[in-house]
Amino acid sequence: MIKINKAACIGGGVIGGGWIARFLLAGIDVDVFDPHPDARRIIGEVLANAERAYAMLTGAPLPKRGKLTFCGSLEEAVVDADWIQESVPERLDLKRSVLAQIDAAARPDALIGSSTSGLLPTDLQQDMQYPERLFVAHPYNPVYLLPLVEIVGGEKTAMATIKAAMEKLPPIGMKGVHIAKEIEAFVGDRLLEALWREALWLIHDDICTVETLDDVIRYSFGLRWAQMGLFETYRIAGGEAGMRHFLQQFGPCLAWPWTKLTNVVDLDDALVEKIGQQSDEQAAGRSIRELERIRDENLVGILQALKGSNDGKGWGAGKLLKEFEHSLWAAGGKTKASSDLSQPLRLIETTVSPAWVDYNGHMTEHRYLQVFGDTSDALLRLIGVDLAYVEAGQSYYTVETHIRHLAQAKLGQAIHATCQVLSVDEKRLQVFHTIHDTAAGEAIATAEHMLVHVDTRAGKAIPAAAGVLEKAGSIAAAHAALPRPEGAGRHVGQKRWGTS
Numbered sequence: 001m002i003k004i005n006k007a008a009c010i011g012g013g014v015i016g017g018g019w020i021a022r023f024l025l026a027g028i029d030v031d032v033f034d035p036h037p038d039a040r041r042i043i044g045e046v047l048a049n050a051e052r053a054y055a056m057l058t059g060a061p062l063p064k065r066g067k068l069t070f071c072g073s074l075e076e077a078v079v080d081a082d083w084i085q086e087s088v089p090e091r092l093d094l095k096r097s098v099l100a101q102i103d104a105a106a107r108p109d110a111l112i113g114s115s116t117s118g119l120l121p122t123d124l125q126q127d128m129q130y131p132e133r134l135f136v137a138h139p140y141n142p143v144y145l146l147p148l149v150e151i152v153g154g155e156k157t158a159m160a161t162i163k164a165a166m167e168k169l170p171p172i173g174m175k176g177v178h179i180a181k182e183i184e185a186f187v188g189d190r191l192l193e194a195l196w197r198e199a200l201w202l203i204h205d206d207i208c209t210v211e212t213l214d215d216v217i218r219y220s221f222g223l224r225w226a227q228m229g230l231f232e233t234y235r236i237a238g239g240e241a242g243m244r245h246f247l248q249q250f251g252p253c254l255a256w257p258w259t260k261l262t263n264v265v266d267l268d269d270a271l272v273e274k275i276g277q278q279s280d281e282q283a284a285g286r287s288i289r290e291l292e293r294i295r296d297e298n299l300v301g302i303l304q305a306l307k308g309s310n311d312g313k314g315w316g317a318g319k320l321l322k323e324f325e326h327s328l329w330a331a332g333g334k335t336k337a338s339s340d341l342s343q344p345l346r347l348i349e350t351t352v353s354p355a356w357v358d359y360n361g362h363m364t365e366h367r368y369l370q371v372f373g374d375t376s377d378a379l380l381r382l383i384g385v386d387l388a389y390v391e392a393g394q395s396y397y398t399v400e401t402h403i404r405h406l407a408q409a410k411l412g413q414a415i416h417a418t419c420q421v422l423s424v425d426e427k428r429l430q431v432f433h434t435i436h437d438t439a440a441g442e443a444i445a446t447a448e449h450m451l452v453h454v455d456t457r458a459g460k461a462i463p464a465a466a467g468v469l470e471k472a473g474s475i476a477a478a479h480a481a482l483p484r485p486e487g488a489g490r491h492v493g494q495k496r497w498g499t500s
């Protein structure tokens, strides 16, 4: 994969801030220029929310966060970047002059993406000396969670630029779609604008309030659209007769006066105030950052559900997340545990995600096994059982587990897991893991596992490779000096009634 080495973000508002978080969390250094006096605070808050979301999104080993530098000038920010993302306000004159400035200061081979929601790249590249490297990279808010980027070239954009831009998105967890012809608002915003236009008329005409309108979306087709688009959904809606039948049945309605799509509502003061008031009521006092956190939790839950769909192969944005995690394991999966073997190894740091919480309001039991499983995986990578080892046909399988629940883990709580290796021989690895409350340090749960080394193709136990045994053996030898964990070797016991 062709990676971005250094990014520059010009404009760090809603969208620029999202790009900054996306790059930094993918391990890329980012230089930022935004003259807004509160730029550092705003970007800091967006980044904090993004980090919170990523802690819930994935247990895969994220690279070390990139370095964030605020620059005093645009020129300073772009000078050594290989991807420059312009996200200044949506005004053609402003964008043109900013892009000309970027063009003059950037490396000749730098890619220059514009976040514009609808301006034509041909218009944006007018004042550039090297317009062949300019393209639209239109993202969706929040940029750090939603993977799509519409890539649109202008008349002077080189095909090599489009190709390079498309290739650089998967390593940061994003999906580029190349829009074949430039058109104002591209594809996504054309669709959103049609919906928005209609929505504004429905509020204007007092057909419903903003809350009712939003309920209509989020309780119905909004749920559908996260996993299948318009056409796949309508194919199913055509029943066994499929898409052709659907078009025959519902196509004629398009000629009926069901929409006001071609009329533009007058956003006069009265309508702005009406929508503003209804929106304030709907928000019920929640701040934008609070709303962002709720949105992010929901998006994380949806992405995780999609990752597990389709017989575990993943579906849509969930499949992309699965592939992204696979690349993270392959690249950074070499667990960086402390070399201090005089303590149990601290292997997993995570946060209790909303999708992990059950009807009792705390982390549900199978998620403990997930964290313990991740801890075993981290240990395995540490001793050399990485993706290459597994793909070559050998691995460890867990054959026995005993979990104890000692305290509760609540939503959003930071937790970490440690591992003490109890014993190792040619085929077996016995480990004792503990999940801790990171703030208080107390143990929340423990798990003892027996793992057996297998030939995965033959499906039988075989000795592990010499290098693996050597690494596991040295950890086990050091851990033998530690006190045997309280709870090791326990089974599920039951006191008899009436005995003390």
Ligand SMILES: NC(=O)C1=CN([C@@H]2O[C@H](COP(=O)(O)OP(=O)(O)OC[C@H]3O[C@@H](n4cnc5c(N)ncnc54)[C@H](O)[C@@H]3O)[C@@H](O)[C@H]2O)C=CC1
Pocket: 010, 011, 012, 013, 014, 015, 016, 033, 034, 035, 036, 039, 074, 086, 087, 088, 089, 090, 098, 115, 116, 117, 118, 138, 139, 140, 141
């Ligand atoms: N807000 C959204 O939902 C989406 C916006 N976009 C596009 O992203 C771009 C930015 O929009 P937002 O982030 O929403 O706007 P915003 O108003 O939140 O942020 C714009 C930022 O640009 C900064 N800025 C202004 N002049 C500048 C200059 N000369 N150099 C550097 N920084 C400068 C401002 O201080 C501000 O922080 C627009 O082109 C917009 O169409 C794209 C997708 C979604």
Ligand SMILES: C[N+](C)(C)CC(=O)CC(=O)[O-]
Pocket: 117, 139, 140, 141, 189, 192
């Ligand atoms: C409102 N908007 C046109 C700026 C929206 C977008 O461009 C995409 C999005 O995130 O909805």
